[in-house]
Amino acid sequence: MPAWVVLAALAVSTIYPLVFVTFTALRTHSDYVQNPVGLPVRPTLDNLVDAWVRARVGELVLNSLIVVTVSVTVAVAVACLCGFAFAHLRFPGRSLGITGILLLMILPGTVLLVPIFSMVARLDLLNTYSGVALVYASLTIPFSVYMMTAYFRGVPAELLEAAQIDGASTFRMFWSIALPLARPALLTLVTLNFLWHWNELLFASVLITTDTKRLLTVGLTILQGQNITTIPIMAAGLLMSLLPVLLVFSLCQRNLTEGLTAGALK
Numbered sequence: 603m604p605a606w607v608v609l610a611a612l613a614v615s616t617i618y619p620l621v622f623v624t625f626t627a628l629r630t631h632s633d634y635v636q637n638p639v640g641l642p643v644r645p646t647l648d649n650l651v652d653a654w655v656r657a658r659v660g661e662l663v664l665n666s667l668i669v670v671t672v673s674v675t676v677a678v679a680v681a682c683l684c685g686f687a688f689a690h691l692r693f694p695g696r697s698l699g700i701t702g703i704l705l706l707m708i709l710p711g712t713v714l715l716v717p718i719f720s721m722v723a724r725l726d727l728l729n730t731y732s733g734v735a736l737v738y739a740s741l742t743i744p745f746s747v748y749m750m751t752a753y754f755r756g757v758p759a760e761l762l763e764a765a766q767i768d769g770a771s772t773f774r775m776f777w778s779i780a781l782p783l784a785r786p787a788l789l790t791l792v793t794l795n796f797l798w799h800w801n802e803l804l805f806a807s808v809l810i811t812t813d814t815k816r817l818l819t820v821g822l823t824i825l826q827g828q829n830i831t832t833i834p835i836m837a838a839g840l841l842m843s844l845l846p847v848l849l850v851f852s853l854c855q856r857n858l859t860e861g862l863t864a865g866a867l868k
Contacts, residue, residue, distance in 0.1 A: 620844070626837035627653075634834050653838035661814070662821035663842065669731050669817060670799045673738035677746050677795050678788065680739070685750025686776045690762060700751070706744035711804065714741070719808055729812045737809060738799045746791055753787035754780055793854045800847055818843050 626634060628645040637643065654660040687693070688700055718737055727733030762775050770778070781788070806817040822843060825836050 623837045623840050623844075626834055627841045629834050631832045631834055634832075638833075649832075649834045649838035650842065653835050653842060657825055657835055657839055658821065659818075659839040659842055662816060662818040663846070665731070665815055666800060666818040667846065669735045669738065670796060672731070672735035673742075673799050674792060674795045676735065676739040677742045678791055680743050681746030681750045681791060682781060682784070682788065683776070684743075684747045685752075685754045686780050688747070688751040689754035689757070690759070690775075690780070691772070703744050703747050703751075707748060711741055715804065715808065718805070722809055727809075729810050729815055731815065734806060734809050734817070737805055738802065741805075742795050742798060746795065749791055750784065750787060753784050757783050789854045793851060796850050797847060 622639075625640075625642055626638070627649050628647070629642045629649075630644060630646055633643050684699075688696060688703075722728055722733045722737065725733070727736070757780050761779055765775050765779055801819060803819040803823070807820045807823075810816055810820070822836075822839055825839060
């Protein structure tokens with residue numbers, strides 16, 4: 603079997619769900635009942651408006667954007683600083699810290715659900731954006747630190763030593779030399795963390811129960827039980843939930859390609 607046939611089949615299986623959701627979001631309810639597949643007979647944008655306003659998808663998207671922006675920023679910032687320290691600095695407890703990071707990567711999130719809930723409750727952070735954002739960041743920091751440590755180890759030590767001889771401080775070496783060289787890994791990390799935080803459901807459903815602060819994943823799961831919601835409106839909500847993901851991925855993909863090329867040339 604030619605390789606292009608396999609690739610074409612994989613491409614169709616990947617693209618079809620997106621096409622189906624898009625077509626369904628553009629159908630009227632009667633059109634969907636009569637013909638759930640194929641092209642919309644009378645395309646309409648009413649479902650997008652109803653999902654954004656009546657089903658409050660716009661509010662859910664805003665809530666998720668606030669949480670995900672904070673959590674990704676915290677996770678990536680901590681990962682860059684810790685990764686550089688583990689890769690190029692020598693300090694007591696360094697090996698123990700790396701071992702601890704590896705052990706934390708093994709633990710599944712479900713095992714940590716009860717202790718995390720108890721801790722967040724004691725800190726009075728339930729039903730707050732900051733509580734969920736900090737939990738998201740803490741859950742992805744171990745992998746993020748491991749990834750950035752591995753990449754920073756590839757930064758030539760000679761560059762840092764030359765900068766140190768010229769009088770550069772440790773933070774200056776990190777900010778001006780190591781971090782620009784780590785741009786490919788940094789953009790990849792931003793993309794992965796954004797995807798995970800945006801699509802997370804378990805902790806979002808447990809830590810936030812207030813209707814006005816629900817995140818997008820939780821809000822979409824309860825749309826089916828609402829009287830105002832039809833399948834086309836649900837599809838419209840799903841389609842709008844995909845737009846930030848596609849936007850972030852497309853932007854990071856373009857910059858990531860440039861960063862990889864620059865890294866290869868260097």
